[in-house]
Amino acid sequence: MVVIASSEAAARSLAAPAYETWLKSFKFLYELNDIPPPSNLPLTLDAAIHSELCVVGTGASVRQTLLDHVEEAGANYLLCQLAFGSLTLDACLNTATAIHSELIAAQH
Numbered sequence: 001m002v003v004i005a006s007s008e009a010a011a012r013s014l015a016a017p018a019y020e021t022w023l024k025s026f027k028f029l030y031e032l033n034d035i036p037p038p039s040n041l042p043l044t045l046d047a048a049i050h051s052e053l054c055v056v057g058t059g060a061s062v063r064q065t066l067l068d069h070v071e072e073a074g075a076n077y078l079l080c081q082l083a084f085g086s087l088t089l090d091a092c093l094n095t096a097t098a099i100h101s102e103l104i105a106a107q108h
Helices: 008-032 045-050 059-073 089-107
Strands: 002-004 055-057
Touching: 002 008, 002 059, 002 089, 008 045, 008 055, 045 055, 055 059, 059 089
Parallel strands: 002 055
Antiparallel strands: none
16 A cells, blocks of 8 residues: 655555555454454554555655565566555545656656
8 A cells, every 4th residue: 555645744644544444444354254354464554554565655755665665576566556445536646646757757
């Protein structure tokens, strides 16, 4: 999951409630069927960032983090979840636009 905004604080303020909504939806069927969710599932945004499930920040910081991940993995493409939880369409489109300008256009 990726969220990019004009500042680290703005990105976190968008990502935190969205992650909470996503987590509630993700755990719904587990709880309904009395099945424990995966033990490695981050229960907070901070934990999700620490575990590298989420990348949240400015265009420049997210760019560097994603490039580091690609280099470490030896990958030649990324699959990013830009819409999740309660993120608004504008927030998702801003992230998509920033990824294009910071990563895709910058690489060509």
